[in-house]
Amino acid sequence: SWELGTAAExxxxxxxxxxxxxxxxxxxxxxxxxxxPSDVIDIATKVIKAKSxxxxxxxxxxxxxxxxxxxxxxxxxxxxxxxxxxxxFSQAASQQLDYLLxxxxxxxxxxxxxxxxxxxxxSDFVYMGPPFIAYxxxxxxxxxxxxxxxxxxxxxxxxxxxLRDANGLWRHVALGSWQDRxxxxxxxxxxxxxxxxxxxxxxKSTHASNFIEQQANxxxxxxxxxxxxxxxxxxxxxxxxxxxxxxxxxxxxxxxILAAVTYxxxxxxxxxxxxxxxxxxxxxxxxxxxxxxxxxxxxxxxTFNSPTDAGNHSPEGQxxxxxxxxxxxxxxxYFTQDDN
Numbered sequence: 001s002w003e004l005g006t007a008a009e010x011x012x013x014x015x016x017x018x019x020x021x022x023x024x025x026x027x028x029x030x031x032x033x034x035x036x037p038s039d040v041i042d043i044a045t046k047v048i049k050a051k052s053x054x055x056x057x058x059x060x061x062x063x064x065x066x067x068x069x070x071x072x073x074x075x076x077x078x079x080x081x082x083x084x085x086x087x088x089f090s091q092a093a094s095q096q097l098d099y100l101l102x103x104x105x106x107x108x109x110x111x112x113x114x115x116x117x118x119x120x121x122x123s124d125f126v127y128m129g130p131p132f133i134a135y136x137x138x139x140x141x142x143x144x145x146x147x148x149x150x151x152x153x154x155x156x157x158x159x160x161x162x163l164r165d166a167n168g169l170w171r172h173v174a175l176g177s178w179q180d181r182x183x184x185x186x187x188x189x190x191x192x193x194x195x196x197x198x199x200x201x202x203x204k205s206t207h208a209s210n211f212i213e214q215q216a217n218x219x220x221x222x223x224x225x226x227x228x229x230x231x232x233x234x235x236x237x238x239x240x241x242x243x244x245x246x247x248x249x250x251x252x253x254x255x256x257i258l259a260a261v262t263y264x265x266x267x268x269x270x271x272x273x274x275x276x277x278x279x280x281x282x283x284x285x286x287x288x289x290x291x292x293x294x295x296x297x298x299x300x301x302x303t304f305n306s307p308t309d310a311g312n313h314s315p316e317g318q319x320x321x322x323x324x325x326x327x328x329x330x331x332x333x334y335f336t337q338d339d340n
Contacts (some may be wrong), residue, residue: 004043005070008043009323010319011037012072015310017326019037022330028227044070063122068096068129069129071093075089080209088259097132101133104118107162110154111235126194128194130152138202152201153214169188170183180304183242183245186316188243189253189254196216199218221267228275232244237281241305251297256320259281262281263275263330285321294318295320298314
């Protein structure tokens with residue numbers, strides 16, 4: 001489910017940038033027959049058709065957050081539907097929100113568990129759950145919408161409190177029956193990119209002026225991750241699977257998503273300080289694409305501690321390439337306009 005959600009987000013940012021939360025036109029999303037995110041809506045439609053009406057989550061999964069990653073595309077499908085009597089998308093999105101807020105397990109601090117069978121926090125969750133909660137809130141508006149924006153921020157804060165280490169990087173998994181204390185590159189990418197989407201959703205919402213402190217904190221937390229990660233950048237521009245472990249292997253997936261966040265943050269902060277690192281990473285990604293457009297030298301997303309086997313590819317890695325290209329394109333557009 002997280003692969004579908006990440007693909008839908010990548011397609012939105014790549015092909016329908018005016019509907020992405022990085023644009024001032026994000027809320028409310030405006031479409032017409034010639035400007036309708038058909039590929040994104042197709043993902044949402046297939047998910048809704050396969051969903052059992054008695055199931056709260058958008059898809060069956062042992063992870064609480066992963067199905068929610070599809071939620072933004074489901075909301076977009078509902079907002080742009082031509083049949084105004086069709087409430088299947090709105091009902092499904094509402095059920096997914098209800099599941100996260102009222103049924104998913106929580107840690108003693110209130111952090112929503114990434115797992116359904118025990119309380120366990122994964123850095124991945126920050127990209128899956130909070131952006132959906134924030135997006136729902138931004139469109140709902142009013143006091144209830146503001147409360148959801150605060151909830152999305154709070155989940156980022158609670159996850160950071162549990163997973164952040166003193167050097168600024170996040171551990172991958174905490175609590176539960178087992179932990180992963182390594183500073184997994186992709187996990188730090190999930191966290192930074194998820195907080196970025198929450199930040200931008202708040203900034204583009206009607207409640208932005210009431211969330212000044214939250215926006216400042218999110219900006220600081222994102223920058224902390226990316227700046228620390230680039231301290232471990234290799235000579236070829238890539239990052240390692242375990243960012244601060246020199247014995248680890250190259251992971252282009254983490255490299256792509258953290259570079260994408262860096263380009264986006266340059267626009268958010270109007271500051272190009274970290275662009276040299278992102279540009280080195282962009283070249284590394286270009287050098288690791290084969291003739292058919294597959295990203296090579298990725299971590300296996302199902303083990304997260306071994307390289308992807310030869311002949312196989314990472315679905316999230318492919319999405320990260322699109323996210324990186326979209327972020328780079330929007331960065332170039334922004335600073336070109338600024339120069340003019």
